[in-house]
Amino acid sequence: MVTEKIAAKINPWHVAQQQFDLAAERLHLDPGLRKVLREPQRELTVHFPVKMDDGTVQVFTGYRVQHNLGRGPAKGGIRYHQDVSLDEVKALAMWMTWKCAVVGIPFGGGKGGVIVDPKKLSMREVEGLTRRYATEISILIGPERDIPAPDVNTTSQTMAWIMDTYSMHVGHTVPAVVTGKPIPLGGSEGRNEATAQGAVYTLIDAANHLGMDITHSRVAVQGFGNAGAIAAQLMHAQGSTIIAVSDSTGGIFKAEGFDPNAVLAWKKEHHTVCGFPGTKDITNAELLEVDCDILIPAALENQITAENAPRIKARLIGEAANGPTTPEADDILYKAGKFVIPDILCNAGGVTVSYFEWVQDLERDFWDVAHVNEKLHRIMTRAFSSTLEMSLTEKVNMRTAAYLLAVQRVADATSVRGLYP
Numbered sequence: 409m410v411t412e413k414i415a416a417k418i419n420p421w422h423v424a425q426q427q428f429d430l431a432a433e434r435l436h437l438d439p440g441l442r443k444v445l446r447e448p449q450r451e452l453t454v455h456f457p458v459k460m461d462d463g464t465v466q467v468f469t470g471y472r473v474q475h476n477l478g479r480g481p482a483k484g485g486i487r488y489h490q491d492v493s494l495d496e497v498k499a500l501a502m503w504m505t506w507k508c509a510v511v512g513i514p515f516g517g518g519k520g521g522v523i524v525d526p527k528k529l530s531m532r533e534v535e536g537l538t539r540r541y542a543t544e545i546s547i548l549i550g551p552e553r554d555i556p557a558p559d560v561n562t563t564s565q566t567m568a569w570i571m572d573t574y575s576m577h578v579g580h581t582v583p584a585v586v587t588g589k590p591i592p593l594g595g596s597e598g599r600n601e602a603t604a605q606g607a608v609y610t611l612i613d614a615a616n617h618l619g620m621d622i623t624h625s626r627v628a629v630q631g632f633g634n635a636g637a638i639a640a641q642l643m644h645a646q647g648s649t650i651i652a653v654s655d656s657t658g659g660i661f662k663a664e665g666f667d668p669n670a671v672l673a674w675k676k677e678h679h680t681v682c683g684f685p686g687t688k689d690i691t692n693a694e695l696l697e698v699d700c701d702i703l704i705p706a707a708l709e710n711q712i713t714a715e716n717a718p719r720i721k722a723r724l725i726g727e728a729a730n731g732p733t734t735p736e737a738d739d740i741l742y743k744a745g746k747f748v749i750p751d752i753l754c755n756a757g758g759v760t761v762s763y764f765e766w767v768q769d770l771e772r773d774f775w776d777v778a779h780v781n782e783k784l785h786r787i788m789t790r791a792f793s794s795t796l797e798m799s800l801t802e803k804v805n806m807r808t809a810a811y812l813l814a815v816q817r818v819a820d821a822t823s824v825r826g827l828y829p
Contacts, residue, residue, distance in 0.1 A: 418709075418710040418713070418734060419495055420495060420496050420499035420500075420709045420710065420731055421495035421496070421498045421499045421502075422495075423499065423709075423710070423731060423734055423735060424498070424499035424502045424503060424731070425446060425502075426735050427735060427807070427811060428445065428446060428502065428506075428811070428815065429446075430735070430808060430811065431808060431811035431812050431814075431815040432445070432446075432815060434802075434804075434808070434812060435812060435815060435816055435819070437815070437819055438823075441819055441822060441823060444822060445476065445815070445818060445819065445822065448473050448474060448475045448476075448498050448501055448502070449474050449475060449476060449477060450473065450474040450548065451471070451473050451494065451498065452471065452472045452473070452545060452547075452548055453469065453470075453471055453494065454469070454470045454471070454472075454541070454544035454545065455467055455468070455469050455470075456468055456470065456540045456541060456543075456544050457540070458533065458536050458537045458540055459536060460533055461530050461532060461533055468522055468523065468524055468537060468541070469522070469523045470520065470521065470522040470523070470541045470544065470545070471492070471494050471497045471519075471520060471521050471522075472486075472497075472518070472519075472520040472545040472548050472549070472554070473494075473497045473498050473500075473501040473518060473519050473520070474501065474516065474517070474518045474548065474554060475498070475501035475502045475504065475505045475516065475517040475518065475519075476502075476505045476516045476517055476818060476822070477516040478516060478818055478821040478822040478825060479508065479509065479514055479515065479516055479817070479818060479821045480508075480513075480514035480515045480516055481515060481516065481550075481551075481552055481553050481554055481555060482501075482504075482515070482516050482517060482518030482548075482553070482554040482555070483504060483508060483515035483516065483517070483518055483554075483555050483557070483587075483759055483762065483763075484500065484501055484504040484517060484518035484519040484520065484556065484557065484559075484759075485500075485519060485520070485556065485557045485558055485559025485560075485562065485588075486519075486520035486521060486522070486541075486556050486557070486558070486559055486562050486566070486570075487500075487519075487520070487521045487522075487559035487560035487561060487562060488521070488522050488524050488525075488526045488534075488537075488560065488561040488562055488566075489521065489523075489524070489525070489560050489561055490523060490524065490525040491523075492521035492522060492523045492524075493523075496521065496709070497519045497520065497521045498519075499709070499731060500519035500521075500730055500731075501517045501518050501519040502517055503517065503730055503731060503751065503752055504516075504517030504518060504519060504759065505517030505814075505818055506752045506810070506811060506814035506815065506818070507751070507752040507753075507755075507756045507759055507814070508756075508759060509813070509814035509815075509817040509818050510752050510753055510756065510791055510795065510810050510813055510814040510817075511753070511756045511759075511760055511787055511788070511791045512787070512790075512791065512817075513759065513760060513763040513787075514763075515555075515759070515763065518554050518555075518556075519559075520545065520556055520559075521559075522537065522541055524537065526561050527561075534566075535569055538566055538569045538570060538573075539569055539570075539572075539573045542569070542570040542573040542574060543573060543577070546573075546574060546577055549574065549585060549586075550574075550582075550585060551582055551584035551585050551766070551769075551770070555584070555585065555586060555587060555762070555766060556570060556585075556586050556587075557586060557587045557588040557758070557759070557762050558588040560633075560708070563588075564588055564589055564590045564595060564600070565590070567586040567587070567588045567589045567590075568589055568590055568593055570585070570586050571583060571585055571586050571589060571593060574586075583769040584766050584769035584770050587599065587762035587763075587765040587766055588600075588762060588765070589765070594765070594768070594769045594774075595765060596761055596762075596764050596765035596768055596774070596775070596780060597774075597775065597776055597777040597780050598761055598764075598777045598780035598781055598784070599758075599761045599762065599764075599765055599780075600634065600638075601638050601642075602757045602758045602760065602761035602762075602780075602784065603634070603635040603638075603728060603755050603757050603758035604634075604635050604636075604637075604638035604639035604641075604642055604728065604757070605638070605642065605757050605781065605784060606754070606755065606756055606757015606758065606760060606761075606784060606788045607635070607639055607704065607726050607728045607749075607754050607755055607757060608639060608642045608643060608646070609757070609784070609785055609788040609789060609792075610726060610749050610753060610754050610788055610792045611643070611702065611704075611724065611726045611749065611754075612646070613788075613789060613792045613793070613796075614724055614726070614747055614749055614792070615702075615724060617747075617796060618723065618724060618747055620701065620723070620724065622643075622646050622647060622648055623646065623647030623648065624647075624649075625643075625648045625649070625700075625701040625702050625724075626648070626649050626651045626665070626699075626700040626701045626702070627640070627643050627648045627649065627650050627651065627700060627701070627702045627703075627704065628650075628651060628652035628653070628695055628696075628698050628700040628702070628703050628704070628722070629650065629652070629653045629654070629668075629704045629706055629728075630653075630654050630659070630692055630695050630696060630703070630704070630705045630706060630707050630711060630729075630732075631654065631655065631705065631706035631707030631708075631728070631729060632653045632654060632655040632671070632672075632675065632681050632706075633655065633706065633707075635706045635728045635729070635755065635758075636653065636704065636706030636707070636728060637653075637668065637672050637675075639704050639706060639726075639728055640653055640668035640671075640704075641668050641669060641672070643702070643704075644667065644668050644669070648702070649664075649665035650665055650666060650667075650668045651663060651664075651665050651666075651698065651700055652690065652695050652698045652700065653668065653671060653681055653695075654681065654690070654691075654692045654695045654707075655675065655680060655681050656707075657679075657680040657681070657682055658680070658681070658682045658689055658690070658691060658692065659681065659682070659689070659690045659691060659692055659694065659695040660681050660682060660683075660684050660687035660688065660689060660690065661687060661688045661689075661690045661694075661695070661698060662686060662687040662688065663699075666684070666686065666687060670684075671684050692707065692711070693716065696711060696712060696716060696720060697716060697719045697720060697721065698721070699721050700721060700722050701722060701723055701724065702722055702723075702724045702725075702726065703720065703722035703724070703725045703726075704725075704726050704727075704728050705725070705727055705728065705729045705732035705733070706728035706729050707729050707732070708729060708732070709729070709730060709731035709732060710731065710732070710734055711729070711732045711733070712725075712732055712733040712734065712737045712741070713734050713736070713737050714734065714736035714737055714740060716737075717733075717736075717737035717740040717741055717744075718740055718744070720741065720746065722746065723745075723746060723747065724746075724747050724749075725741070725746060725747070725748045725749065726749045726754045727748065727749060727750055727751040727754045727755060728751075728754060728755050729751065729755070730751050730755065731751060732751065733748065733750075733807075738805060738807055741805075742805040747806070748805065748806055748807060749792075749806060750806055750807035750810050750811075752807075752810050752811070752814060753791055753792065753795055753806070753810045756788070756791065757784055757788060760784055760787050760788070761780060761784055764780055764783065764784075794813060795809045795810045795813060796809070798810075798812055798813055
């Protein structure tokens, strides 16, 4: 509870800017260029009406932010959550800029969100909200301008509605306007598993670097949603022992481990991981501090803070979520000898396969899952290797190393393009 209160007080935009400032200072970036990269290029706020099932009209607030377009069109998910704020969306858009740059794909950073708890809406109400929100942000999005994707509480179905709405407006089908779509609408094989698969590729590389045996590692996963649940399944398949998982309702722990596939079946039936037979119920905050070898934060931002970082026991932390660790916590973990794979590297598998999907849509040429995963593995391994080399050369933690690589690449693109007019 204490951790949740602290997380709620931390402004993710201030965290994102602080992380950028550290890299910009070390890179000795030109002051003018720093000012450009420190702020989003565009921020759109929309207030839009939706007719509810009972006939009443509710007005919702949504956002779409484009941080930087220097290396290509904006790319980033859309989240539906009651705690969405403009500052959160700005931070996520900035993180997307660095994420695309660190893995070397030609996108800039974007992000969107609507302040809503979709679990309190019917499917018809969620569809109505999605189509109206898509209409409001259609002045920004497009296959060559800004390509949304799923995020917290949005799915392939959400993307299908957005693609259909956009296509209706322009008068022809435009599959490449979003990624994370259902396969029949031009979605990519392997996209649903991509964030988790990319994270596991980096965890394997990190474990090899640290001399850890994945097959004997104990793993805890905070956030048993799409990325977290699949990461748990993939780590289990590698031979790891899953000892703790959690979702928004709470968590479970069993020192001897359990089968995440069985937990997923339980969650589908009971809508919670809590109460899974043979396990002890724990809180999300307690999960972070369990005695494990590998911790995978796959929930929301600001979960690992200066308050709880000293109590984290995991030697290896793979950030499947965006922004789960504050800068102050980063310093504590680094000094304690913990190895953190930062979000902009660890969870970049999702945007990488989104890039693959976009390319496939534009070319109308689709690949099988083996081809997708082979290309993903190559990109993630290359990005991890480059970041690790920077970390060892500059004697900095992996996050700073990833930022040094990413910020330099975006700065180079922005600088060489020059200022218009």
